Amino acid sequence: TQLLEQSPQFLSIQEGENLTVYCNSSSVFSSLQWYRQEPGEGPVLLVTVVTGGEVKKLKRLTFQFGDARKDSSLHITAAQPGDTGLYLCAGGGNNRKLIWGLGTSLAVNP
Amino acid sequence: SAVISQKPSRDICQRGTSLTIQCQVDSQVTMMFWYRQQPGQSLTLIATANQGSEATYESGFVIDKFPISRPNLTFSTLTVSNMSPEDSSIYLCSVGYTFGSGTRLTVV
Incomplete structure (x- = not known):
């Protein structure tokens, strides 16, 4: 599993x-x-990484996929209150059924 | 990417009743997914809905409790049957990596 x-x-x-x-x-x-994901809304896709070692940047967000494609990280630089929300990672299987992490609830205080 | 319209956005229901949630997609898609989510927590897949065949349910979810319809390639419904307070949750449909806005269900 x-x-x-x-x-x-x-x-x-x-x-x-x-x-x-x-x-x-x-x-x-x-x-x-x-x-x-923000309260009252569905999750919104930020990025998809597919290649081992891949790094993608989205403004202040940096996403990395591990070389072995078993792990990933999301780094936020200079967090702002607008970054507050639930962050979820999900792994894509060949049948498109996603495996979900438990989520990270982030609160950025002004 | 697809645009999904999900409704209702929220409802408060009496125990023992049923609620049907609808998802309309702006393009034809083969597979649609139905999830349940407790606020602030991760998603749990209920079932995968394919057009023209019965939905495939995940462990812990059964068709009698969560019947799903998929009459065409742009539409699906999920019914939460004979509801109890334990069914209070957020229900989401998805297509690929795109999600509906969710239905917040409260059973009283």
Whole structure:
């Protein structure tokens, strides 16, 4: 059974601080997605990484896929209150059924 | 990417009743997914809905409790049957990596 361990589960930081969220697995994934979800909305896809060692940047967000395609990280630089939300990682299987991490609830305080 | 319209956005229901949630996609898609999510927590897959065949349910979810319809390639419904307070949750449909906005269900 494929599992994704996501950490930390909760994170409360001050505006301007940096943070990193991790997703780790013992299984290889063909791709891995990061989502952000706000209350009352569905998850919104931030990025998909597919190549081992791949790094993608989205403004202040940096996503990395491990060389072995078993782990990934999301780094946010100079966090802002607008970054507050639930961050979810999900691993894509060949049948498109996603394996989900438990989520990281991020609060950025002004 | 696809655009999904999900409704209702929220409902408060009496125990023992049923609620049907609808998802309309702006393009034809083969597979649609239905999830359940407790607020602030991760998603749990209920079932995969394919057009023209019965839905495939995940462990812990059964068709009698969560019947799904998939009449065409752009539409699906999930019914939560004979509801109890334990069914209170957020229900989401998805296509690929795109999600509906969710239905927040409260059973009283």
